Amino acid sequence: DAGLAVVNFGAGFGGRGLDSSLQAAVEERFAAAGAADHTMRNIIALGMALPTVHAHGTDAQKARYLRPGFCGEEIWCQLFSEPGAGSDLAALATRAVRDGDEFVVNGQKIWTSLGHVADLGILLARTDPDVPKHAGLTYFLLDMHTPGVQVRPLRQLTGEAEFNEVYLTDVRIPLANVLGGVGQGWRVAMTTLANERVFLSRRPARRGEGPIGQAVEMYRQEASDGRVDAAVTERLMQLWTAAEAARLTNARAASQAGRQPGPEGSIAKLQMAELNKAIYELCVDLSGDAGLLIDGYTETAPDFAAVHGGADVRKAYLRSLANPIEGGTSEILRTILGERVLGLPPEPRVDRDIPWKDVRRS
Structure with missing residues (x-):
């Protein structure tokens, strides 16, 4: 207020x-x-x-x-990715058909973080299959309690079910819940994805916090017990330096919040994904034999996202393996930076101008 x-x-x-x-x-x-x-x-x-x-x-x-x-x-949850449309999001097949002042939606979404506790979802669906794939999409604001919405848990390496798959069967969405206009879904979704990459990478905000702080604390404990050598020390120093450079990049990206995000978001998200994995791998190595086992490996459905790890570095390492996938794969982010920042030749896209209904799909 x-x-x-x-x-x-x-x-x-x-x-x-x-x-x-x-x-x-x-x-x-x-x-x-x-x-x-x-x-x-x-x-x-x-x-x-x-x-x-x-x-x-x-x-x-x-x-x-x-x-x-x-x-x-x-x-809220995000209903973008599908089993056949992840990195190539514009290939999605979930259909939304106009019926008076409503749209009737049928399809399947996957990797829906916190879908099991969500009240609302941002949904991207195809409203016109007769135009190229990027042009026929519409962005909806979906009440997750609407009849026909079914959420099923997906168990992860950690034993938790933070992600879900969502089935949409004859789900009716009012026309008033279209965001940005019918057929403008790709333009609106780009705003979401750009903000997502900035947001996923923006934590921690202070020097030495987050995963690298956990690594430093573990290193100090192991060093006090005489169980580290020069190679481990150098490895930690390189990761700390990279984490600090990433934090400063994140701060620059965060300063653009509310504006159209620039390349900092893709850079920061790529750094976060690769750094988290490397830092928690060091933590597991510092754990010695204790890093081989996880206690209490039971299936739960947490009501929070664990993008940035957690107290148990073994589970945090397993969770970090998803970082290079969620919010845009590291490969896609490198392609974006290569094409849009460095001006490298673009990847061939043979289906860009073909009506979606005529594009071959697996």
């Missing part, structure tokens, strides 16, 4: 119309005051859905969705 959720958002919509660089100071004040951080409980809302609603929504949509999302009253 004070306009401190995202300070550069519009007045009355969680912001004060100020420069986005001031957000870091606001968050520091909240942390110093002891405010709880619920980011990982509603990561899709805060990092992806709400910035997209603010950028493309009508005033009525912003009034309906922004405040409950910021307050944590409504949890």
Whole structure:
């Protein structure tokens, strides 16, 4: 209500119309005051859905969705990827057919983080199969309690079911829940994906926090017991240096929050994915024989995202293996940076101008 959720958002919509660089100071004040951080409980809302609603929504949509999302009253999930459309998201096959003032949706989504606790979902579906794949998509705001929405858990390496698959069977979505206009889904989705990459990579905000902080603490314990050598020390120093460089890149990317994100988001997300994996691999190595076993390997369905690891470095290492996949694979991010930043020759795309219905699919 004070306009401190995202300070550069519009007045009355969680912001004060100020420069986005001031957000870091606001968050520091909240942390110093002891405010709880619920980011990982509603990561899709805060990092992806709400910035997209603010950028493309009508005033009525912003009034309906922004405040409950910021307050944590409504949890969001993302319904983009499909079994046959992950890295090539525009190839998705979930159909939305117009029926009066509603759309009827049928299809399957996968890798839906927190779908089992979500109240709302951002959904990308195909509304026109007669045009090229990027042109026939529409972006919807879906009530996850709508009849025909079925969420099934997917068990991960950690034993947890943070991800899900979602089946949509004759799901009816009001026309008023279209975000950005019918057929404009790809344009709106690019806003979501750009913000997602910035958000996934933005933590930790302070030097020495997060995964690298865990590694340093483990190193100190092992060093005090005389169980480290020069090679391990050098490995930690290289990772700490890379983590600090990544943190500064993240800070630059975060300063663009609310604006159209630039290449910093892809750079930062790529760094985060590769660094998390390397840091937790070091932690497992420092654990010795204890790193071989995980206690309490039972199936649970957590109500928070574990993108940035956790207290148990063994589970955090297993979870980090998903980092180079979620939010854009490392291969795709390298392609984006090569083509759009470095100006390298683009990958061949033979189906770009072909109507989606005529494209061969596996």
